[in-house]
Amino acid sequence: MERKIVKFLEHWQIDENRKPLVIYGGKQVGKTYTVLKFGEENFSNVVYVDANDNKELIETLKKQNTIDGIINSLSDITKETIEKNITLVVIDNVNDVEIVDTIKTIGKFKNEYHVILITSLRENLSKFKGIELQFKSMLPMDFEEYLTALGKEELIEFIKSSFKNNSKMPFHKVAMEYYNSYMKTGGMPEAVDLSIRDENQLLLNSVFDKIIDSYKKEISLQENLIDIYRSNEVYNSISQQLTKSNKKFQYGLIKDGGRSKEYENALNFLHNNGFIYKCYKLTEVVSPISNYKDKDCFKVYLNDTGLLYKNLKINHNIFETDENIRQVLYENSVAVSLFSSGYNLFYYQSDGKAFIDFVIQTRTGRIIPIELVPYSKTKSKALSVYINKYKPSEAIRITQDNFCIKKGVRYIPIYATFCLTDLV
Numbered sequence: 001m002e003r004k005i006v007k008f009l010e011h012w013q014i015d016e017n018r019k020p021l022v023i024y025g026g027k028q029v030g031k032t033y034t035v036l037k038f039g040e041e042n043f044s045n046v047v048y049v050d051a052n053d054n055k056e057l058i059e060t061l062k063k064q065n066t067i068d069g070i071i072n073s074l075s076d077i078t079k080e081t082i083e084k085n086i087t088l089v090v091i092d093n094v095n096d097v098e099i100v101d102t103i104k105t106i107g108k109f110k111n112e113y114h115v116i117l118i119t120s121l122r123e124n125l126s127k128f129k130g131i132e133l134q135f136k137s138m139l140p141m142d143f144e145e146y147l148t149a150l151g152k153e154e155l156i157e158f159i160k161s162s163f164k165n166n167s168k169m170p171f172h173k174v175a176m177e178y179y180n181s182y183m184k185t186g187g188m189p190e191a192v193d194l195s196i197r198d199e200n201q202l203l204l205n206s207v208f209d210k211i212i213d214s215y216k217k218e219i220s221l222q223e224n225l226i227d228i229y230r231s232n233e234v235y236n237s238i239s240q241q242l243t244k245s246n247k248k249f250q251y252g253l254i255k256d257g258g259r260s261k262e263y264e265n266a267l268n269f270l271h272n273n274g275f276i277y278k279c280y281k282l283t284e285v286v287s288p289i290s291n292y293k294d295k296d297c298f299k300v301y302l303n304d305t306g307l308l309y310k311n312l313k314i315n316h317n318i319f320e321t322d323e324n325i326r327q328v329l330y331e332n333s334v335a336v337s338l339f340s341s342g343y344n345l346f347y348y349q350s351d352g353k354a355f356i357d358f359v360i361q362t363r364t365g366r367i368i369p370i371e372l373v374p375y376s377k378t379k380s381k382a383l384s385v386y387i388n389k390y391k392p393s394e395a396i397r398i399t400q401d402n403f404c405i406k407k408g409v410r411y412i413p414i415y416a417t418f419c420l421t422d423l424v
Contacts, residue, residue, distance in 0.1 A: 140187030186306020
C-alpha cells in the first residue's frame, strides 16, 4: 500500500544534509512495513535490527563513539555488510535512549549512511530529542490513502478538483459509499488490506482485537501499575463518552465518582502517545488560539475510526439506519483527519450553548470554524452565532451533501476532509 510518507523518505534519501531519521507513530499504522518496502525498492540491501529487549545491541553500541565503530558493530550484530549510499539500516522498536544517543554520532557529521529508527511511543521523543536527528510521524491511513489502496486515483483527483474550485463533485454518491466503507475499516493497513480482500466484519473484528491487544502491551510499559489499570479504564470508556449528547469528557463515565486527579496521568499517557486525541474547548477565539484552551474541558477521540466502529459493537444495518451512531463515527473521523493534516484540535461553545465542533488555525494564522451537520439537520444556528460574533474570513460546514457555498459558508462533503490540509 502506498503511503504519503514515502515522498518524505525519497527526499530524505537524497538529502546531502541527511541525518538519522526517527519515525514515530502508534502500533499497527504500518511504520515497519512501509520503511522496509521503501528500502527494498530504493536500496541495494536493507539491514534490519529489532531493538526490543536486545541487550546485545545496547551493550555493543554504547561502547562506540565513532561512525565507523557504529557501522562495524551493526555489521557484526546482523552479519550483514553495510555500504555507503546503497544500504538502508533499520533499527525497529527503539525504546532505549542508549541506542539513540549512540546513533546521534552519525548525525553529527556529514556522511553517506542511511539509518532509520522506528518507535511506537511518542513520549520517547522527549528522551530522543537532538539536532543530530530528524523526526517524522506516521499515522493511520487517511481517506486519500484508502482510495489509493483501492486503485481509485481518478476519484481522488475529482475530489481535489472540486475542493479547489468549490464545484459539484460528479461522483458524489460513489465517494460517499467508499467513505462509509472507510468508517468500518478505519486507517489501519491490515484492516484496509483485509477489507479489500474480504468484507467479513467478523474477520475485521479479529484484526481490531489484535491491534487493541498491541495497545494494551504498550500501555503496560508504564512504571506505575495503577496508571496501567486506569489507562485501560479510560480507553474503554471512549465509545460511551462519544455517544452522549454532551461530548465533554466526563470522569464519572469511567467509574462512579471518578475524578480528574485519579486519571490525569492515564489521560496524558494515552494522548501523548497517540492512542487518543484531545480536543480542547476555547475560552475565547483569539490568535493564537492555543493560548485560550480550557485545559479542564475537552472532548476525546480514538485515533482510528475503525477501532471506534468495533468498540461501538454495531453492524452494517445499525450504521445505515441510526443517524446518531453514524454521526459519532463521522465526528471521530473528522477529528482524526484534522489531526492528520497537522491541526491542533479545539472546539467552541458560547454562553448560549452555540456549539462549533472544531476550530482550527492555519499555518498563516487564519482561524476557521468547522461545523459538522447531520444529514437530517438542514439548518444550524450555532455557526451563524459564531460568524456574527467573530466575523471569520472563512467558515466551513461538513455535510453528507455535495460541495457548494451558501451565504458565504463553504459546504464540504465529509469525504473531502483530507483536503483541509491544503488550507493556508
